[in-house]
Amino acid sequence: MVRRVFVALALAVAVVTPAVIGLPDTVTVAARCGTGSDLSWTLPGACQHGDEAPPGVDPTEPVTTAELRTREGGSEGAYAAAEELGVPAPSAVAASSPAVTCEGDGVAGYRVQAMYVVEAGRTNRFAALQSSFQLWAAGVDDVVNRSAALTGGVRQVRFVTDPSGGTCVARVLNVTVPAGALSSFNSSISAIQALGYTDPSRKYLMWTDATVLCGVASMYPNDSDTQANPNNGSYAQYARTDSGCWGFGDGAAQHSVEAHELLHTLGGVMSTAPHGTRAGHCWDESDTMCYADGGGFSMQQICPAEREYLFDCNNDDYFSTYPDPGSYLDSHWNAADSRFLIGGGNGAGGGTPGAPTVLGATIAVNNPAVPGLATQASVAPSLPAGRTVTSVQWKSARTDCSFTTPTALQTEVACGAAASAATTVTATLTDSSGATKVITSPLTFATGTARPVTVSLGAAGQWPAGGSASVCTGAAFPLTARVVDVASGQPIKGLAVPLTKQTATMTAPASAGSPITAASGVATQSQTASVATTYRGRTAAGTVYAAGAQVALAAAPARCTTALSASVSDNDIHYADPVTVSGALTAAVGATPVAASGVTLAVRLTTATGTVLTLGSAKTTADGTYALVVKPTASGTIAVSLAASTAYTASTASAGAITVRIPATLITGAVDRTDVGYGQAVVVTGTLRRDAGGVVTALASKPVAVYVAPATGAPVKVGSATTTANGTFTASVPLKVSGLLYVAYAGAAGQPAARADIGAVVSGTWTTTVTASRSAASVVLGGSVTITGSVTRTYLGATLPAPGLRVKVTFQPTGGSTSTLVSTVTTTTAGTFTARVYPKASGTWTATLSGVAGYADDSADPLTITVN
Structure with missing residues (x-):
């Protein structure tokens, strides 16, 4: 719902009332409220902002009493929308009646005073609309209650109330002010105050019977998180809604203007809020308090449109009964803490502080x-x-x-x-x-310093204090540089370490790379050395770190002695099941361990007959460990080996014996019908699974054949299917032979063949009926006659058209005893046929079905045709 709402933001935060604050100077105005043609200064010490009225509503046009009585305000029409948002409140609490919460004597304490205000000389409609005012007040309470429920709390508006039939209703005052007093917000406040409505423990919610504006309210721009906040009873505050905007809010896309204005007096929305504008609203739709108010922010659709009825999209700007610890509302003014709400203030009066209902x-x-x-x-x-x-x-x-x-x-x-x-x-x-x-x-980052760093070099897992490390001749090894921040002792991430290398025969160092340090502060560059080589590294100065002093490391190559370990994760498996072969390769030059990283190891299986099967190759990691997943298909002994080279001595380790078993194949089958007419389709379904010692899994994408074994002769393949991902299959097959129906899997390497008998099936013979008629009973010599007819088939009481059958048309001359085949035609999908004949003599014509497998013979009644 788009709305025309005027919000007065009181500039005073000291202990003076807005009524006696002088107008601020131009600089203060601009600083607090911005600039623009929509701003005016009609309320002393406050700024006022206007927006559009609801679609189709002109707040300057009078509204009839009859129309106003049809408006329900924030009532149960919005229940479904709120419920979808997870508000834990039954529909019975919706404002379908004017009842509000009874609290105390209905008068004492900080309360909202409802009032109808009309100018002298104008029709006073209080009597006709009193029940509507009370219903709309209950709607405001419903908005507050549902909004509190979103964060697990309970809040109701603490109205000045009167008892009514065992419950309470908002007490609505009937107030008449001088003619012209409702021409502006300031003049209406002055007139109300002149009648004595100046109590700081009251927020005056006014239904003004005027056609000047839509809504307006006063609010102090003070976000201090204390019960002494000036919006919490330091001064009398006023909220005004003119008749054109009364009683809206019944529905997911509407909000109550009265609730909007009252919330302003409760202290929302502060410009310091995460989504606050500069004019008392918010820009994260949908939300009762959010709209494009000219406060310098573009609207964004953050919450669903159904949220329009409720306060505070995501409960992070101005209303939450349980703000996240450390969040804005945990340390700034929160309207849900207002003492004008039952459950607000210190949590007394029937409410609870709340508990989170959403993460x-x-x-x-x-x-x-x-x-x-x-x-x-x-x-x-x-x-x-x-x-x-x-x-x-x-x-x-x-x-x-x-x-x-x-x-x-x-x-x-x-x-x-x-x-x-x-x-x-x-x-x-x-x-x-x-x-x-x-x-x-x-x-954020702190830069512009010159923090000292230390750089150290290592090779092949060694960080020698004396600057010399052993490496395996000609084998790749990691050259590592570690960079540490001196002040904190922490490793530094993201620094480049330019490296050089130089042998005794080189006249100048050559680049050995420029790796970047990881989060561990270590940068690694792979190197090989066949002769003694000196490596150097340093870091350059940058915006944060000073240059690191150059350090050197001598790499001394030699043939490394090696040792291997190996194990297998499971030594009793089924065919091609995955197992992991793992272990470690250690290398050393004399007594100095050398990290053997990136070394390729062969993994093989030797069967009992001496056959050697290659399972794959593994590569060692930085610490010399390795792991390889293999899928053995035969029993035997697994070994891991390293071939001899200039870098390493040979080494072999046994991972132990492994037993490979053949899994069982489980196949099932079923058929939808067991007795059908010849050629009719039956649907065969089933499953194909692998049983590996009780672990049953689906066999996917496997071919399954469907057979019928007749009483005599070889089985006949009648159909096939391919299994799905879960091992199921379906085949629709035409049945043209009787016998034992079964499904079969032919098997594959490591997966045996299997068969499942389904049961006897019958492919029965159809009873046929042939009919025929002629286009003419007589014809001149040389003329033609069209013979049409149909063939139906019947089995087990069901009669169907018989398509695709060959029908013979024969002729027997009058007085003759022998029939001659004249034509053969095929029935259509509807079982019909047509034949054109050219009689040369008088006689009879007959349509016959005979000799067709699965179909009984039958002939139509003979047709007599005379040749003139």
Whole structure:
């Protein structure tokens, strides 16, 4: 619903009333309210902003009493929309009646006073509309109650009330003000105050019988999180709705203008809110308080349209009974804390502080970070009762940022040493109900320093203090550089380490690469050395780090002695089941261990007959370990071996014996019918599965054949099918032979053949009926006659057309005893046939079906044709 609403934002925050505040100067006006033609200064110390009226509503046009009485305000018509959003409130609480919550004596304490205001000399419609005012007041209460329920709390408007039939209704005052007093918001406030309505413990919710504007309210732009907030009873506050905008809000796409205006007096929406405008509203639709008010922000559709009826899209700007710890509403003014709401204030009066009903979270990042160094990030979930966090996933907008534990609530994030511009980190939480919460925080960086660093070099897993490391001759080895921040002792990520190498025969060093340090502070470059080689490395100065002093490492190559270990994850398997062969390769030069990384090892299986089968090859990791998944198809002994080379001595290790068993094949079958007429289709279904010692799995994409074995003779293949991913199959086959129906799988390597008998099937003979007629009973010599007819077939009481059958047309001359075959025609899909004949003599013509497999013989009645 688009609305025309005027919001007065009181500029005073000290202990003075708006009525005695002088008009601010032009500089103050611009600073607090912005500039533009839509701004005016009719309320002392406040700014006022106008917007469009609801579609089809002109607030300057009078509205009849009859039309006003049809408006239901925020009533149960909005129940379904709110329920879809998960509001845990029964439909009975919707404002289908004017009842509101009874509290205390109905008068004492901080309360909302409803009033009807009309100018002297105009028709007073209070008596006709009193029940409507009370219904609309209950609608405002419904908006508050449902909005509180979204965050697990209970809030009702603390109206000044009167008892009514065991419950309470809002007390609506009938107030007459001087003629002309409703021409503006200021003049209406002045007139009301002159009648004594100036109590700071009251918020005056006015239905003004005027045609000047849609809605307007006063609000103090003070976001302090305290019960002493000036919007919480420091001064009398006023909300005005003119007759054109009374009683809206009955439906998902509408909101109550009265609720909108009252919320302003409760202190929303502050310009400091995450989605606050500069004119007392918000820009994250859909929401009762959000619209394009000219406050300098473009509207964004964040929440569904059904949210229009309720306060605060995502409950993060101005109304939440349980704000996320550390969030804006946890430390700023929150209208749900208002003492004018039952359950607000200190939580007394029938309400509860609330508990989360949706997954929430707050995020904390230790800013600013030093580029290249890890900084702490954490997320704190707010979980509804009975739920637990099931997953956490961290990510950053920068691709060079990494997390130490990216699936934990608390982690560390490190970005490259060259990072300078601010970025973001995001945590995505999922709880046990499947709900997710995505929360993002800025990550900023401190640059412009000259932090000292230390650089050290290592090779083949050695970090020698004396600067010399052993390597295997001609074999690849990792040359590693480690860079550490001196001040913190932390490793630095994202620094380039230019490396050089030089042998005794080289006159100048050559480049050995320029690897980038990882989050561990280590940069790795693969090298090979067949002769003694000196490697050097250093880091250059940048925007954050000073240059690192150059360090050197001498690599001394020699043939490495090796040893292998090996094991297998399972030694009793079924054909081609996966098993893992794993172990480690160790290498050494003398007593010095050398990391054997990237070494290729052969994995073989030797059968009992001496046949050697290659299972694959494994490659060692940086620490010399390896793992390879293999699928053995024969029993035997698995061994891992390294061939001798200039770099390594030969080495072999046995992973032990393995037994490979052949799994069983399980096949089932069923048929939908067992007795059909010749050629009719039957549907055969079944499953094909693999049984590996009780572990049954589907055999997918396998061919299955369907056979019928007659009483005598060889089985006949009548159809086939291919199994689906879950091992099922379906075949529709025409049945043309009787006997034993079965399904069969022919088998494959490691998977035996199998057969399942389904049972006896009958392909019965059809009883046929042939009919025929002629186009003429006589014809001149040389003329033609068209013979038409049909063939039907019957089996087990069912009669059907007989398509595709050959029908013979014969002629027997008058007085003759022998019939002559004249034509053969085929029946159509409808079982009909047509033959054109050219009689040369008088006689009879007969249509006959005979000698067709599966069909009994039959002839139509003879047709007599005379030749003139």
